[in-house]
Amino acid sequence: MxxxxxxxxxxxxxFLDELASxxxxxxxxxxxxxxxxxxxxxxxxxxxxxxxxxxxxxVKTFLVAPIKKVSSRPDNRPLILAGVKACDLASLxxxxxxxxxxxxxxxxxxxxxxxxxxxxxxCTEPAETCFCTAMGGNPYAQSQYDLNFSSMGxxxxxxxxxxxxxxxxxxxxxxxxAAVAGDDAAQKASRQTxxxxxxxxxxxRGTPDLQAxxxxxxxxxESQLWKDFYATCVECGAxxxxxxxxxxxxxxxxxxxxxxxxxxxxxxxxYSRFARVAGGGNPRKQLWQRLRNRxxxxxxxxxxxxxxxxxxxxxxxxxACLGKIDIREILKGLVNGRWNNxxxx
Amino acid sequence: MADGIIPQTIEFEKxxxxxxxxxxxxxxxxxxxxxxxxxxTLVLKPETPIGFKAGQFVALSVPGVGECPFTPSSRPSMQDxxxxxxxxxxxxxxxxxxxxxxxxxxxxGPLGNGYPLDYFKGKEILVLxxxxxxxxxxxxxxxxxxxxxxxxxxxxxxxxxxxxxLLYRKEMEEWAKRPDLNMRLTVDxxxxxxxxxxxxxxxxxxxxxxDFAQAIAVVCGPPIMMKFxxxxxxxxxxxxxxxxLSMEKNMSCGVGKCGHCRLGIYYACKHGPVFRYxxxxxxxDPWD
Numbered sequence: 001m002x003x004x005x006x007x008x009x010x011x012x013x014x015f016l017d018e019l020a021s022x023x024x025x026x027x028x029x030x031x032x033x034x035x036x037x038x039x040x041x042x043x044x045x046x047x048x049x050x051x052x053x054x055x056x057x058x059v060k061t062f063l064v065a066p067i068k069k070v071s072s073r074p075d076n077r078p079l080i081l082a083g084v085k086a087c088d089l090a091s092l093x094x095x096x097x098x099x100x101x102x103x104x105x106x107x108x109x110x111x112x113x114x115x116x117x118x119x120x121x122x123c124t125e126p127a128e129t130c131f132c133t134a135m136g137g138n139p140y141a142q143s144q145y146d147l148n149f150s151s152m153g154x155x156x157x158x159x160x161x162x163x164x165x166x167x168x169x170x171x172x173x174x175x176x177x178a179a180v181a182g183d184d185a186a187q188k189a190s191r192q193t194x195x196x197x198x199x200x201x202x203x204x205r206g207t208p209d210l211q212a213x214x215x216x217x218x219x220x221x222e223s224q225l226w227k228d229f230y231a232t233c234v235e236c237g238a239x240x241x242x243x244x245x246x247x248x249x250x251x252x253x254x255x256x257x258x259x260x261x262x263x264x265x266x267x268x269x270x271y272s273r274f275a276r277v278a279g280g281g282n283p284r285k286q287l288w289q290r291l292r293n294r295x296x297x298x299x300x301x302x303x304x305x306x307x308x309x310x311x312x313x314x315x316x317x318x319x320a321c322l323g324k325i326d327i328r329e330i331l332k333g334l335v336n337g338r339w340n341n342x343x344x345x
Numbered sequence: 346m347a348d349g350i351i352p353q354t355i356e357f358e359k360x361x362x363x364x365x366x367x368x369x370x371x372x373x374x375x376x377x378x379x380x381x382x383x384x385x386t387l388v389l390k391p392e393t394p395i396g397f398k399a400g401q402f403v404a405l406s407v408p409g410v411g412e413c414p415f416t417p418s419s420r421p422s423m424q425d426x427x428x429x430x431x432x433x434x435x436x437x438x439x440x441x442x443x444x445x446x447x448x449x450x451x452x453x454g455p456l457g458n459g460y461p462l463d464y465f466k467g468k469e470i471l472v473l474x475x476x477x478x479x480x481x482x483x484x485x486x487x488x489x490x491x492x493x494x495x496x497x498x499x500x501x502x503x504x505x506x507x508x509x510x511l512l513y514r515k516e517m518e519e520w521a522k523r524p525d526l527n528m529r530l531t532v533d534x535x536x537x538x539x540x541x542x543x544x545x546x547x548x549x550x551x552x553x554x555x556d557f558a559q560a561i562a563v564v565c566g567p568p569i570m571m572k573f574x575x576x577x578x579x580x581x582x583x584x585x586x587x588x589x590l591s592m593e594k595n596m597s598c599g600v601g602k603c604g605h606c607r608l609g610i611y612y613a614c615k616h617g618p619v620f621r622y623x624x625x626x627x628x629x630d631p632w633d
Contacts, residue, residue, distance in 0.1 A: 248604030249604070
């Protein structure tokens with residue numbers, strides 16, 4: 001639909017304030033150099049950081065809640081997530097594949113997906129842990145958004161990516177002005193700058209790209225490297241929880257007020273009981289086998305069944321890991337067939 | 346019950362589109378049959394019938410306690426009643442073993458693929474069972490009996506640890522009289538009372554007369570039994586594409602989403618639990 005409008009920074013806050021009467025609106029707040037999603041609050045608008053980089057929480061939080069009752073009705077109120085980034089939008093491909101396919105969908109996911117309105121923002125200050133460009137992405141959205149905002153300092157260049165987004169633009173036209181000649185070029189230049197930043201992080205670390213990674217997990221499946229990669233893993237599952245594409249969950253039953261209730265809770269393939277069967281059999285007894293399984297799922301299983309890797313280069317797992325395990329180094333190790341990065345004491 | 350009563354309010358709210366893959370059908374326990382010291386069979390009547398094909402499984406819930414997957418052992422054509430034969434091995438199955446006639450539980454399903462019965466018609470079939478594997482195979486055998494005359498040959502070879510562990514013994518003795526079935530059983534450890542063969546199940550295959558290159562084998566039992574059973578069948582001349590296995594994996598959601606039962610590019614709950622050997626043989630550790 002192309003670049004069509006501009007909105008000033010303070011008008012954007014007004015726009016969201018107006019939307020907050022009919023939507024749940026969530027935005028990223030800056031806190032200790034990280035971004036955390038929270039409910040839009042006009043009084044805290046100075047702390048909102050729409051653009052710089054991705055939030056700590058992955059977008060899946062709004063689709064498959066960390067823990068939710070599946071013995072009751074899903075929530076229907078529409079929800080705007082303003083400040084979502086391209087790496088999160090890319091993860092929707094995996095989540096949709098797992099939960100949203102028409103023939104075989106999870107009704108809770110479908111409802112949550114329908115209610116979700118996505119306002120994406122180009123990244124202006126990618127984090128050092130970002131490597132989206134190596135995973136076939138970019139630090140700006142090209143699809144999956146309803147409205148996209150490109151920060152130009154005091155104002156944003158706006159484009160609609162869906163009829164839903166276009167309708168919001170039309171209904172709230174008074175906050176926007178028309179784009180002017182040259183906005184296209186300005187957006188392109190700004191995006192180029194962000195791309196260069198991520199590319200620099202990628203090349204400095206030697207993070208391999210998708211072409212180099214093609215088939216790498218299968219080639220190294222029997223390698224001893226796996227044991228080295230994960231020497232410092234403490235099996236906490238933080239990488240799974242932070243990951244926007246990790247989708248595994250557990251159904252569990254509880255009794256509350258003498259009523260049986262069933263919950264669905266995010267699970268971690270690193271936990272020793274993840275694949276254990278009744279009687280104690282376990283296909284992945286060793287921790288390194290479970291970590292190999294995680295990488296296999298992302299870089300072998302999903303390419304085979306869905307035609308895409310289940311990694312968007314968001315770097316959340318790098319940031320979350322207590323053992324300082326860095327997926328970029330593992331990918332490098334898989335491609336090079338050697339491990340050069342024994343963890344620091 | 347040791348820690349509190351089973352809540353009886355187990356209805357799930359209906360979703361707008363009426364479909365919730367995680368919801369169970371409230372069901373009544375009509376009877377509990379003690380089969381062996383560790384295995385009981387629940388006879389269940391779901392409020393709405395759960396039709397299943399032999400080899401498909403269901404998830405049984407003790408409301409508020411937990412849910413486990415089991416393959417029914419009853420006749421699939423008997424639509425409104427389901428039998429589940431359950432070994433006591435863990436937290437939920439211990440509670441299941443405490444269930445009494447009249448208790449209410451939840452049944453979710455049917456889940457998974459089941460056996461391709463149409464493909465089996467007109468063929469020679471060898472069924473190889475071990476221990477708990479007798480349960481799913483009982484429902485398969487009933488399907489075969491329902492197909493009477495449409496199979497070229499039917500052999501059943503079953504083995505279990507001791508005669509005490511032998512499921513459905515009386516019924517099996519009846520089956521053995523059928524003219525359309527060639528049946529033999531064995532136990533790993535004999536006792537004075539046991540008159541049959543002693544040895545693992547692969548020791549009672551030598552008298553099977555079939556055109557192995559065309560015949561079908563169905564194997565169901567513990568992983569170690571399936572592994573050696575399959576090796577033996579391949580030696581005998583069965584084709585990899587004609588050996589059907591039941592792969593036991595940890596299943597939670599039962600609808601191919603939760604990630605627990607992945608087996609290479611498959612989910613055991615969705616693409617299985619019945620797999621042909623050629624589908625799983627190239628996995629790094631198919632039997633683990």
